[in-house]
Amino acid sequence: MLSSEADHFVRKVRSFDQRGLARVLSMVENGHPLAPSILHSLYNPQRSSLTIGITGPPGAGKSTLTNRLISYYRRHKNRVGVIAVDPSSPFSGGALLGDRVRMQEHASDPGVFIRSAANRGHLGGLSGTTRDALEVLAAASYDPVLVETMGVGQAEVEIASLADITLLVLVPGLGDEVQTMKAGIMEIGDILVLNKADRSGIEQLEMSVNASLELIPDQADRPPVIRCSAQTGEGIAELTDAIGSCTSSGAGRKATAHRRTALLLNSIVREKGRELAQKLLLDRYGSIEETIESILEGRTTPYWIGEMLSGFHNNKRENENECKRD
Numbered sequence: 001m002l003s004s005e006a007d008h009f010v011r012k013v014r015s016f017d018q019r020g021l022a023r024v025l026s027m028v029e030n031g032h033p034l035a036p037s038i039l040h041s042l043y044n045p046q047r048s049s050l051t052i053g054i055t056g057p058p059g060a061g062k063s064t065l066t067n068r069l070i071s072y073y074r075r076h077k078n079r080v081g082v083i084a085v086d087p088s089s090p091f092s093g094g095a096l097l098g099d100r101v102r103m104q105e106h107a108s109d110p111g112v113f114i115r116s117a118a119n120r121g122h123l124g125g126l127s128g129t130t131r132d133a134l135e136v137l138a139a140a141s142y143d144p145v146l147v148e149t150m151g152v153g154q155a156e157v158e159i160a161s162l163a164d165i166t167l168l169v170l171v172p173g174l175g176d177e178v179q180t181m182k183a184g185i186m187e188i189g190d191i192l193v194l195n196k197a198d199r200s201g202i203e204q205l206e207m208s209v210n211a212s213l214e215l216i217p218d219q220a221d222r223p224p225v226i227r228c229s230a231q232t233g234e235g236i237a238e239l240t241d242a243i244g245s246c247t248s249s250g251a252g253r254k255a256t257a258h259r260r261t262a263l264l265l266n267s268i269v270r271e272k273g274r275e276l277a278q279k280l281l282l283d284r285y286g287s288i289e290e291t292i293e294s295i296l297e298g299r300t301t302p303y304w305i306g307e308m309l310s311g312f313h314n315n316k317r318e319n320e321n322e323c324k325r326d
């Protein structure tokens with residue numbers, strides 16, 4: 001599958017060439033024809049680089065926590081990759097001036113590679129391109145690769161679920177927003193981070209989070225709950241310990257490799273399934289608008305189309321009126 005041209009870019013990614021890496025990320029984001037070959041060649045399910053999704057409601061402290069984690073892993077001599085999907089993140093060039101200045105210290109550190117995905121990826125979809133950018137940074141030996149998302153919409157949740165480990169950041173006093181994250185608490189977070197522990201209301205938050213977790217019958221399946229303050233640094237060591245213990249054992253590594261393979265495969269099957277279905281639809285009806293017209297005029301229904309896409313109907317126009325419902 002690998003052309004010599006693609007091979008050139010693969011070598012750039014593997015040789016710590018930051019400009020080459022940036023170029024490859026742009027190719028992936030813009031759907032360059034060489035991108036699939038490059039991704040194919042770089043992919044290694046057993047890679048040791050860990051990808052960490054950081055999600056949670058706006059204002060929870062995800063950017064501040066990301067900043068803390070960068071500092072922590074840099075102190076341990078790791079090269080750290082950051083993908084900021086949140087457009088308001090200082091890592092994407094947005095947000096509060098004070099935060100931005102604090103995070104600039106990392107921007108000039110050659111051991112930190114920061115990529116904003118905030119306004120990209122409209123072609124393959126935000127989650128698809130972010131997913132692939134994550135693999136590229138991991139293949140470039142950034143370890144960990146941190147992905148800050150907004151954590152409020154489906155796309156962001158999906159991105160978080162593509163990371164090896166997801167931190168769901170919750171804070172006291174977010175009221176309704178924490179309530180709406182409740183359902184997600186069960187599904188999203190591998191580690192629940194109760195941030196702003198320096199604020200009042202942290203006990204209350206911990207009690208309500210623990211109450212939600214009791215709904216998970218097997219105690220071993222409940223994610224760890226870590227209190228911290230991204231602002232003061234309190235609890236960050238406990239958090240990084242929890243992250244480390246997810247994958248430090250041989251069994252943990254094996255489970256991580258299995259999980260990341262399953263998630264990536266699932267994501268690609270879904271993406272390609274959508275593309276294929278759309279192609280079949282356009283082949284038959286010409287455009288989405290024409291499809292809608294056909295439905296409105298009573299010639300077909302979305303359900304018939306669904307069956308057609310599953311291959312249960314012949315993809316030829318054998319009868320003009322698909323809508324005989326008796």
Ligand SMILES: Nc1nc2c(ncn2[C@@H]2O[C@H](COP(=O)(O)OP(=O)(O)O)[C@@H](O)[C@H]2O)c(=O)[nH]1
Nearest residue numbers: 058059060061062063064195196197229230231
């Ligand atoms: N008191 C307190 N404030 C924090 C903490 N973490 C973040 N903040 C503040 O909360 C605000 C939102 O933080 P930010 O990291 O931008 O949140 P994000 O929207 O989730 O990325 C900023 O003003 C931070 O300085 C914390 O642990 N304690």
Ligand SMILES: [Mg+2]
Nearest residue numbers: 063086088089
């Ligand atoms: Mg942010």
